[in-house]
Amino acid sequence: MSKNVILSTRGLRKTYGRGDSRFEALRGINLEIIEGESVAIIGKSGSGKSTLMHLLALLDKPTKGNIALDGENTSKLRQSKLNKLRNKKFGFVFQSFFMNANDSVLNNVMLPLKIAGLGARARRRKAMHALRIVGLDDKAKNKANDLSGGQKQRVCIARAIVNDPEIIFADEPTGNLDSATGEKIINILFRLNREKGITLIIVTHDPELAAKCDRQIRISDGHLASEPSKTPPTQLPPTYYEHNSGDTDADGMLDIMEEQA
Numbered sequence: 001m002s003k004n005v006i007l008s009t010r011g012l013r014k015t016y017g018r019g020d021s022r023f024e025a026l027r028g029i030n031l032e033i034i035e036g037e038s039v040a041i042i043g044k045s046g047s048g049k050s051t052l053m054h055l056l057a058l059l060d061k062p063t064k065g066n067i068a069l070d071g072e073n074t075s076k077l078r079q080s081k082l083n084k085l086r087n088k089k090f091g092f093v094f095q096s097f098f099m100n101a102n103d104s105v106l107n108n109v110m111l112p113l114k115i116a117g118l119g120a121r122a123r124r125r126k127a128m129h130a131l132r133i134v135g136l137d138d139k140a141k142n143k144a145n146d147l148s149g150g151q152k153q154r155v156c157i158a159r160a161i162v163n164d165p166e167i168i169f170a171d172e173p174t175g176n177l178d179s180a181t182g183e184k185i186i187n188i189l190f191r192l193n194r195e196k197g198i199t200l201i202i203v204t205h206d207p208e209l210a211a212k213c214d215r216q217i218r219i220s221d222g223h224l225a226s227e228p229s230k231t232p233p234t235q236l237p238p239t240y241y242e243h244n245s246g247d248t249d250a251d252g253m254l255d256i257m258e259e260q261a
């Protein structure tokens with residue numbers, strides 16, 4: 001079986017600002033991410049990790065270069081198509097991506113399903129399922145803003161997994177959490193990776209978390225500090241082969257997760 005590249009970049013550059021405040025945050029990044037692997041993006045503060053993550057997640061456009069998703073160059077896609085792709089294929093666990101602070105926890109988790117056009121009952125059922133997995137079903141009716149930092153982060157995970165994504169992007173998922181809550185969050189993410197072959201792309205300063213990933217990509221001043229290792233397919237984890245095995249039932253994933261929560 002040949003390896004399946006899910007995301008790849010060519011000559012990726014990102015420049016912020018103009019004139020004196022012009023700053024080259026990314027200076028030509030070439031990388032490939034294989035379906036089903038877990039990748040840590042590491043590097044010093046300001047090195048460009050979040051910038052890279054935003055570009056990979058198609059939340060922002062590169063200044064130069066391009067990103068291919070499932071082999072398709074995304075730079076030519078219209079915004080509406082990009083939004084659909086993101087909603088269908090990606091889940092986000094970003095600290096600054098906690099959108100509707102004044103809405104209920106349940107509505108926040110249901111949002112991707114609403115965008116995907118699911119009916120009200122199915123939305124509620126799946127969202128409650130996801131909330132049970134992260135241990136927050138009792139907070140479904142609370143205003144999202146009233147939760148603690150760790151609880152908000154868990155709501156983000158519930159929202160990230162509710163739509164059965166192919167890739168989960170997490171930017172410092174344990175950043176502001178106590179170690180027990182952080183561990184819980186990491187365990188949920190890696191279980192999804194192992195059991196459903198969901199690709200994990202995690203920006204982190206935590207060496208322990210980075211070490212748990214199949215591969216680390218170090219960014220230094222907007223460059224890749226080390227070339228991504230060319231792991232032959234035979235060395236990839238077994239889950240890699242199981243991904244896309246035809247089981248696309250989101251409830252199935254949630255069931256597995258819940259049984260083990």
Ligand SMILES: Nc1ncnc2c1ncn2[C@@H]1O[C@H](COP(=O)(O)OP(=O)(O)OP(=O)(O)O)[C@@H](O)[C@H]1O
Pocket residue numbers: 016017023025043044045046047048049050051052
């Ligand atoms: N919107 C922006 N406008 C101008 N400069 C920006 C903008 N966003 C990021 N930068 C700059 O780009 C560089 C890379 O930022 P980025 O957020 O990617 O760093 P990071 O590696 O995620 O850092 P941290 O670990 O502190 O989160 C930084 O020097 C930052 O100041």
Ligand SMILES: [Mg+2]
Pocket residue numbers: 049050051
């Ligand atoms: Mg950052």
